[in-house]
Amino acid sequence: MPALKYCCGEQLIMVPGTRLAPEGEMPGRGYRRLRLEGAFRFKCVRCDYCCGTGPNIALTAYDVIRMSRRLGMYWKSFLETFTNVIIADMFPFISLKGDEKGGCLFMERDEEGLTSCRIYDARPMKCRFYPLHVASPSATHVYLDTKCPGVDLGGEESVPTRLYEQYVWELKNHYSKLHRLIFEEGCEPLQALYKLLDDLWAEAWREKPPWSDLKHIEDLGST
């Protein structure tokens, strides 16, 4: 029986043979453990490691609504065009699609080969927070991806805690709302995801909550 661990409030099934991150660096994985109040050095060199290899970007429903509104698309068209949705263990997971080489469909290159994001102001939380990764919603630390060539360059930065809090809030809400729809209200996984997206879409247009305001999200800081 695989070990069970909690991730984003949900149970994550650990593949047999894997082990959890020890204190400090994760051997062989290139992640450095960092306290929330800790500092790190970082300067983006606009390579294509993060946006061009994968992409490996998990989205929440909040990301989907912000990105679709930014592109002037209905959330369902956005989902069909730019994402993969898989159902695993009765749960829907959304990730960004890549091109044939694995590059993010929103990545652009200038004439010098430097990369940028076509939807920078509406980029997913995962991208805003990179090269940091959320460890778990209740953790007092994050992980720094030392495979990013910009890590340990440039000046000292602190973890953007306001952004971190918003990111964790969105993760918790995304997973708990889906959990309720599926396991308490009996929705099928895809039906639950569509209902959540429909609800957030309506909320964004009618109530204009802070999470839907790109300026507000940008003001929370980034790495």
Ligand code: SF4
């Ligand atoms: S964040 Fe890191 S991996 Fe991504 S473009 Fe910047 S330097 Fe490269």
Ligand code: SF4
């Ligand atoms: S959405 Fe933008 S920042 Fe995120 S992986 Fe794609 S190009 Fe990079």
